Amino acid sequence: MTEQDAAAPNRFGVRPGEDSADLEYINSVGLGALANSMGIELSEFTRERVVATMPVEGNTQPYGLVNGGAYAVLGETLGSMHAGFLAPEGKLPVGVDINATHTGSSSSGTITAVCTPIHAGRSMTVHEIVCTDDNGRRCSTLRITNFYKSIPTK
Structure with missing residues (x-):
């Protein structure tokens, strides 16, 4: 690895030693096909939390309310x-x-989600995500657990 490679940003636009992601970069490359089609956009991405918004329009169930799967x-x-x-x-x-x-x-309107780590260990993480409406009323609370897997070598 060259010195230039070591200073290159990772997939979040973060260079070694930085504490926040490059929002412009992430929003430009997208959050994945599903998140992009749902209109999810990041507004904050640091070691402490991630904040994003999602429009209600286009993410509803037949009764006109936000679909529970959209929150998921x-x-x-x-x-x-x-x-x-x-x-x-x-x-x-x-x-x-x-x-x-x-x-x-x-x-x-818009749903705002705030994601914070509850546990960030060497082998797994647990995050809480609180989703609120435009009036700040909590609509959904989620918890996700991720296990860390070794990246396969070629």
Whole structure:
């Protein structure tokens, strides 16, 4: 590895020693096909937390409320990305559990999700994701567990 390679940013646009991701870079390369089609956009990405928004429009069930699966996609996207950001060198996160409790919903506007690590260890992470509507009312609380797996060598 050359000195230039060592200073190159990782998949989150982070260079060694930095504590936050390059939001412009991540939003430009996308969060994955599903998250992109749902309109999920990051607004903050640090070691302490990830914040993103998702429009209600296009993510509803037949009754016009946000689909519970949309909350799950939002939570899994943020929790898995943050687990990857915190991953030990040579490891990548693999989701092994996700659960959600929906305590409210929204039929218009934007959902804001705040993802924070509950446990960030050497072999696994646990994140909590709190989703709120435009009025700050909690709509869903999710928890995701990721196991760290060694990156296969070629």
